[in-house]
Amino acid sequence: MSALYKEFIVETLNDRGEVVKIDYKKDEYFNFAYDVVDRIARDNPDKLAMVWCNDQGDEKFITFSDMKIYSDKAAAYFMSLGIKKGDAVMLILKRHYEWWYCMMALHKIGAVAIPVTNQLLTNDLVYRIKAASIKAVICTPDGEIADFVDEAQKETETLSIKIMIRKTRDGWLSFEEGLKNAPEFERPKGEAGPKAEDMMVLYFSSGTTGMPKMVAHNHYYTLAHIVTAVYWHNADPDGLHLTVAETGWAKAVWGKLYGQWFAGAAVFTYDFDRFDSDKLLKRIEKYKVTTLCAPPTIYRFLIKEDLSKYNLSSLKYCTTAGEALNPEVFNKFKEMTGIELMEGFGQTETTLTLFTAKWMRPKPGSMGRPSPAYNVDLVDEEGNSVEPGQTGEIVLRLDGEKPVGLMIGYYRDEERTGQVMHNGLYHTGDTAWRDEDGYFWYVGRTDDIIKSSGYRIGPFEVESVIMEHPSVLECAVTGVPDPIRGNVVKATIVLAKGYEPSEELKVEIQNYVKTHTAPYKYPRVVEFVDELPKTISGKIRRTEIRARDSKI
Numbered sequence: 001m002s003a004l005y006k007e008f009i010v011e012t013l014n015d016r017g018e019v020v021k022i023d024y025k026k027d028e029y030f031n032f033a034y035d036v037v038d039r040i041a042r043d044n045p046d047k048l049a050m051v052w053c054n055d056q057g058d059e060k061f062i063t064f065s066d067m068k069i070y071s072d073k074a075a076a077y078f079m080s081l082g083i084k085k086g087d088a089v090m091l092i093l094k095r096h097y098e099w100w101y102c103m104m105a106l107h108k109i110g111a112v113a114i115p116v117t118n119q120l121l122t123n124d125l126v127y128r129i130k131a132a133s134i135k136a137v138i139c140t141p142d143g144e145i146a147d148f149v150d151e152a153q154k155e156t157e158t159l160s161i162k163i164m165i166r167k168t169r170d171g172w173l174s175f176e177e178g179l180k181n182a183p184e185f186e187r188p189k190g191e192a193g194p195k196a197e198d199m200m201v202l203y204f205s206s207g208t209t210g211m212p213k214m215v216a217h218n219h220y221y222t223l224a225h226i227v228t229a230v231y232w233h234n235a236d237p238d239g240l241h242l243t244v245a246e247t248g249w250a251k252a253v254w255g256k257l258y259g260q261w262f263a264g265a266a267v268f269t270y271d272f273d274r275f276d277s278d279k280l281l282k283r284i285e286k287y288k289v290t291t292l293c294a295p296p297t298i299y300r301f302l303i304k305e306d307l308s309k310y311n312l313s314s315l316k317y318c319t320t321a322g323e324a325l326n327p328e329v330f331n332k333f334k335e336m337t338g339i340e341l342m343e344g345f346g347q348t349e350t351t352l353t354l355f356t357a358k359w360m361r362p363k364p365g366s367m368g369r370p371s372p373a374y375n376v377d378l379v380d381e382e383g384n385s386v387e388p389g390q391t392g393e394i395v396l397r398l399d400g401e402k403p404v405g406l407m408i409g410y411y412r413d414e415e416r417t418g419q420v421m422h423n424g425l426y427h428t429g430d431t432a433w434r435d436e437d438g439y440f441w442y443v444g445r446t447d448d449i450i451k452s453s454g455y456r457i458g459p460f461e462v463e464s465v466i467m468e469h470p471s472v473l474e475c476a477v478t479g480v481p482d483p484i485r486g487n488v489v490k491a492t493i494v495l496a497k498g499y500e501p502s503e504e505l506k507v508e509i510q511n512y513v514k515t516h517t518a519p520y521k522y523p524r525v526v527e528f529v530d531e532l533p534k535t536i537s538g539k540i541r542r543t544e545i546r547a548r549d550s551k552i
Helices: 004-008 032-043 064-080 098-109 122-132 145-154 175-180 221-232 251-255 258-262 277-287 296-302 327-337 414-420 459-468 503-516 542-550
Strands: 009-013 019-024 048-054 059-063 088-092 112-115 134-139 161-164 199-205 213-218 240-243 266-271 291-294 317-320 341-346 352-355 366-370 376-379 391-397 425-434 440-445 450-452 455-457 472-482 486-495 525-528
Touching: 004 009, 004 032, 004 221, 004 258, 019 221, 032 064, 032 098, 032 258, 048 064, 048 277, 059 064, 064 098, 064 175, 088 098, 088 122, 098 112, 112 122, 122 134, 122 145, 122 199, 134 145, 145 161, 161 175, 199 221, 221 251, 221 258, 221 341, 221 352, 240 251, 251 258, 258 266, 266 277, 277 296, 291 296, 296 317, 296 327, 327 341, 327 459, 341 366, 352 391, 376 425, 414 425, 440 459, 450 472, 450 486, 455 459, 459 472, 459 486, 459 503, 472 542, 486 503, 486 542, 503 525
Parallel strands: 048 266, 088 112, 088 134, 112 199, 134 161, 240 266, 240 291, 291 317, 317 341, 486 525
Antiparallel strands: 009 019, 048 059, 199 213, 341 352, 352 366, 366 440, 376 391, 391 425, 425 440, 450 455, 472 486
């Protein structure tokens, strides 16, 4: 079963055995829940699908047989409530294992799964329920989120079904009771059954500007994550993979579901509320996690621990994405563990687009090379390919059709879809440059580029240097208007413990940047703050910093 993914792809290899092109075997009724999860449950029912634990000491070892049984029960229960193909169902389930049962159940029905974070407030929920015509919500009992759902329901018309897991609540149905009393599941047939081209999952993607976009993917989207798990995560069919991500974001299906199960690997889920690097390391040690993927922020916290206190011998391979990786973090983590971090890049709208494959030599700070599943290029403002060393926008060349893994489009928003998909290109809005070896190096968002005295300065290249200074915990670099230079570089900095803001420290940081990168990039303006403005998913909102500065 470890080679199940090979039944769904055609690989083209070069003379070094590297995968240079991927084609997918399509079937109009392909469905991950039936064709992968239920297939493994049939052929190898005791194979481990997930290890789950929380901070209260609870743990569960869930097999593929369990996954089939409970997803069938959940699907039958949902259908008994009138949930059918095409209905929009919001999942607010944190890292609870019930999320996997519900995701597979909705795939089996053909309903549209809409995972969201439990950090949303009433207004956030009202916008999402109205925008996607959400019919049902399945919710965690933790925190105030159920209160906010109740309040949002009063302001919307489509939400008619509310299901609570683990606890009972007035006005809500019990998930556990529903599964207990569910009828026998019967797979929907004919027009009632899902097809591969149908919308399967929808994500609200928080941007740096405007209201969140609704990113829609069909069932073929799951196939595209084979590349993620097999060639990037290097998931071990006999191992345990951990991706640090909350289920409200697309990164969860990148690393906690589709690709890993295609590869035959079990996923490890640590259900925590507040990140604690010591607790995470202890669980990696206890459960013998073999592969790890986390954003650079997590690795920054890990390298501040004394890693010699933990037995991390099970850990063989580590990857990172979500934001660009500072070389300082790469080097320190390798020094402490002997493991090189393999970077990747993608968006909610795509799957893994650029990455350092398991057969590649990593270059610290580089995102790696293009995925063999996409035709990736760098282009100028006219859409022409740029030469190595020149900055361009990362695009996908569509070659007459959308590649597997690229979104259907922004749901109910043809204008926004047309803004990013036109003239045979999908525009990521991210810029990079390519070296002579074909490695891509991140520069920044197209709207984050700072133009100062004729120079184009990417925030990340300045942030990378500032982050090397021991006083800096977090940093955001933006441009502020200047009558002479057009714009100058500003650094908004959160200091590490033990450091206090001062004019002396400001000058020290400025001088450090001047001596560690081109002097024109140094921040002429430095502001120390207690925290940086971020989206709910944790991305820095540079637009908010710029907007605030424009009012001063």
